Amino acid sequence: MDIDLPEIVAEVTAQFQRYEKALVSNDVAVLGELFRNDARTLRYGISENLxxxxxxxxxxxxxxPAGLMRRTARTVISTYGRDTAVASTLFYRDSAPGRVGRQMQTWVRFPEGWRIVAAHVSVIDEPQGPPA
Structure with missing residues (x-):
């Protein structure tokens, strides 16, 4: 299996950036498009299980739509073959100092394009000291 083929990483990175833009601008249509339209698609949020x-x-x-702005850090896009990827990122909101959000998404390429099939979002207190 080919891992992290540059052209596939670039494709998923573009979709991840599209998701981020839609998220902070509350573009519900794009967010709906990027999640796979399927009963098996999951999103575990900070206070909801969908x-x-x-x-x-x-x-x-x-x-x-208020308070959605955030900044991301340490984003990692890992691809497995040409049709599966995981996007992981940390995020910070000015409205939540001392807290760090964590987001992971599993992306799969379908005939209609790259879609999120599973997502998990959580928030923790900002770890103190150097990264482990």
Missing amino acids: YGHGEISAFRAARP
Whole structure:
């Protein structure tokens, strides 16, 4: 299996950046497009567990558009073959000093393009000291 083929990493990175832009601008249409429209698609959020594209879309539609700005750090895009990838990032919000968010997404290439099939978001206190 080919791991981290540069052209595949570039494709997934572009989709990840598209997701980030849609997230902070509350572009619900793009966010809905990027999650696989399937009952098996999952998103475990900070305070919600969403099963299926319908629940994910309903959550996005109901979410207030304020306070979504964030900055990311230590983003890692890992690809496995030409059709599977994992995107992992840390994120920070000015509204939550001393806290760090963690986000992981599993991306799969389908005929309609790259789609998120599983996502997990959590927030912890910012670790003190150098990274382990």
